[in-house]
Amino acid sequence: MSTNVNIDWDKLGFAYSKTDLRYISIWKDGKWDAGKLVEDNNISISEASTSLHYGQQCFEGLKAYRTKDGSIQLFRPDENAKRINRSCERVLMPEIPVDKFVDACLQVVKANEAFVPPYGSGATLYIRPYVIGIGDNLGVGPAPEFLFGVFCCPVGAYFKGGLAPVNFMISEKFDRAAPHGTGADKIGGNYAASLLAHVEATKKGFADCVYLDPATHTNIEEVGAANFFGITNNNVFATPKSPSILPSITKYSLIHIAKEYLKMNIEERVIPIDSLGEFIEAGACGTAAVITPIGGIEYKGNLHVFYSETEVGPITRKLYDLLYGIQFGDVKAPEGWIVKVK
Numbered sequence: 058m059s060t061n062v063n064i065d066w067d068k069l070g071f072a073y074s075k076t077d078l079r080y081i082s083i084w085k086d087g088k089w090d091a092g093k094l095v096e097d098n099n100i101s102i103s104e105a106s107t108s109l110h111y112g113q114q115c116f117e118g119l120k121a122y123r124t125k126d127g128s129i130q131l132f133r134p135d136e137n138a139k140r141i142n143r144s145c146e147r148v149l150m151p152e153i154p155v156d157k158f159v160d161a162c163l164q165v166v167k168a169n170e171a172f173v174p175p176y177g178s179g180a181t182l183y184i185r186p187y188v189i190g191i192g193d194n195l196g197v198g199p200a201p202e203f204l205f206g207v208f209c210c211p212v213g214a215y216f217k218g219g220l221a222p223v224n225f226m227i228s229e230k231f232d233r234a235a236p237h238g239t240g241a242d243k244i245g246g247n248y249a250a251s252l253l254a255h256v257e258a259t260k261k262g263f264a265d266c267v268y269l270d271p272a273t274h275t276n277i278e279e280v281g282a283a284n285f286f287g288i289t290n291n292n293v294f295a296t297p298k299s300p301s302i303l304p305s306i307t308k309y310s311l312i313h314i315a316k317e318y319l320k321m322n323i324e325e326r327v328i329p330i331d332s333l334g335e336f337i338e339a340g341a342c343g344t345a346a347v348i349t350p351i352g353g354i355e356y357k358g359n360l361h362v363f364y365s366e367t368e369v370g371p372i373t374r375k376l377y378d379l380l381y382g383i384q385f386g387d388v389k390a391p392e393g394w395i396v397k398v399k
């Protein structure tokens with residue numbers, strides 16, 4: 058096992074790199090095996106696997122953070138465990154006990170400790186759990202066997218020059234999810250559906266697109282692969298409510314912080330695209346960036362600017378600093394949010 062890694066932590070982006078060990082567990086004959094750490098980062102599966110043809114799969118994303126005292130911690134991994142089980146249930150894959158999920162993440166981080174970036178670099182160890190249907194199958198139906206895997210790789214700070222706003226455009230041509238489809242689950246098909254929309258948005262100079270609700274195309278749903286929130290001038294943190302939004306753990310953590318630390322009022326409700334004027338700040342949130350401040354959103358040829366296209370609003374900044382501080386161990390976390398690796 059390599060214990061000396063030679064990585065320029067400041068230059069890391071969000072890219073795959075092979076670390077020492079990864080976790081694999083197989084479900085067969087009605088149960089999961091004990092799972093083990095393996096060196097090989099290639100997996101060999103039947104060409105008839107349901108994950109390859111029928112999209113029977115799901116994934117998660119979380120991070121391990123190095124704190125000032127050199128210890129390593131995970132942020133709310135039990136929430137990722139609960140969410141992967143909701144995704145599994147939706148596409149007929151077996152449940153993973155929460156303890157098994159968290160233990161697999163802990164094993165992978167411990168086995169790759171040398172790849173956990175130092176405190177202060179803003180870089181983290183990204184953890185990618187996934188479940189895929191495997192085994193011989195031809196007709197459309199659930200797989201006979203499943204693979205639960207967890208790997209990790211170091212990723213850089215999302216905002217290298219500090220938090221900065223970016224612009225988004227409304228996707229008028231494409232939806233990422235159907236009204237009663239799999240939008241609320243972390244399933245690869247949602248991402249396949251969003252690839253083209255994303256590329257078209259970036260070609261036009263936007264960071265990504267904002268999706269409207271698939272049934273009526275009148276309300277805000279997701280911002281690329283992140284959740285939307287807006288701040289009103291009367292101290293409200295508002296975020297869309299819809300059955301086709303992926304419930305972001307970052308978003309629910311920000312809601313807690315807005316309520317308990319900043320004494321804001323929370324509104325989870327429909328947010329019509331023609332009501333953007335009520336927000337003095339807006340952001341997108343998810344594990345990758347914590348918060349991406351939204352400069353403006355383009356809709357029908359007009360760019361609606363919230364706080365500023367170049368400056369970050371004060372409330373967005375406060376929310377970001379508090380959650381970032383909790384994740385890296387500098388701010389006291391609410392009970393149960395932090396799981397120590399070592």
Ligand SMILES: *Cc1c(COP(=O)(O)O)cnc(C)c1O
Binds near residue numbers: 279
């Ligand atoms: C993963 C994901 C998010 C963010 O969820 P977090 O738990 O905060 O990382 C938001 N939207 C979509 C579509 C996602 O897949």
